[in-house]
Amino acid sequence: MDSIGGSATVSRQICHEDCFSGQEANVKVGEEQLQDHGEKLTSSKSEDSSNNKEEGVIESVKAEMGQVREENERLKKMVQQMEKDYQSLKFHFFDLLGQETCKKSEDSTPSSDETEESELVSLCLGRTPSESKKYEKGSNSSRSSRENEDLEAGLTLGLDSKFQMSTELESNPSPENSLDAKEDEAGETWPPSKILKRNIDDEDAKQGDVKRARVCVRARCETPTINDGCQWRKYGQKIAKGNPCPRAYYRCTVIPKCPVRKQVFIYINIVICTRFYSILSYAIGLFFITTYLWTKVLDFKKSNSIIFSITNDIFDGETFNFNKIKSQEQKY
DNA sequence: GCTGTTTGACCGGTACT
């Protein structure tokens, strides 16, 4: 379990590079062969008439190759120009996006915690699926742009690799939060009310006050699963709408009836890595987003200790402010 | 035999009409 390697991207890129270097070598070999062939032809003076014809062929081939080179340079410039245009447009888009977000935030007075939003790891407290649906509307563009940023970031996260993290606490819906809300809709939905209902059925009978808040720790890495020190049992797999790659569902087996769940989503990132003449090479990179979820059903401390052990392993060296979570917990 | 994975079926929530 959890032992699938994460070297697919590297191996693919190596394959592409090898492939292209091989093509280039083949062409060079072809040129040399032509030159050698031409030298051999010119060296035999007894076959002048045939040599003249072949020399003509060689010259025409050389001229053709020169034209191809020119075409190659021209295409290269075109691609560079397109990349520049793309970058400028993207920058302009994000600029407009930021202005729009500022306008919305002025109206909705977001909490200070939202400024600590993370691209890689987020802590989410107390969002319900209905809230996610509620606030995703009207923020599609924002979310998609952010997701694109995420995709383009190409960042890694793991126990033995560098990472970036911050905390994100969500108690007051805002446009910023809606970004993650939409992302949840696309690939990272919260545990269904089914789970909650089961927990409620079990424990709500004992205590009347049911708290539906849930907490999420989200991490991105290049391997399907993060070595978080916990034992996970896969209990399901689904192909989510809009994503051809399946999502996997894991539950913690360390503690009986552990409320912690883990969901692993696969994202495909396609980048242009090399170019040879007019042929573009695409590197298909897979990265995985692991979402830890647990329901804060009357036993936040227990869940907190579990997730703390997980995050402590994952985010070694980073301060993980659970006081904020606890402060948010009191709101529920 | 035990443990973990796979996968189709089922259930409940939500959106749509």
Added chain:
DNA sequence: AGTACCGGTCAAACAGC
């Protein structure tokens, strides 16, 4: 209100050790 769709879970079958 009825219906369809979708996400999450269950559980039997299967595989590996």
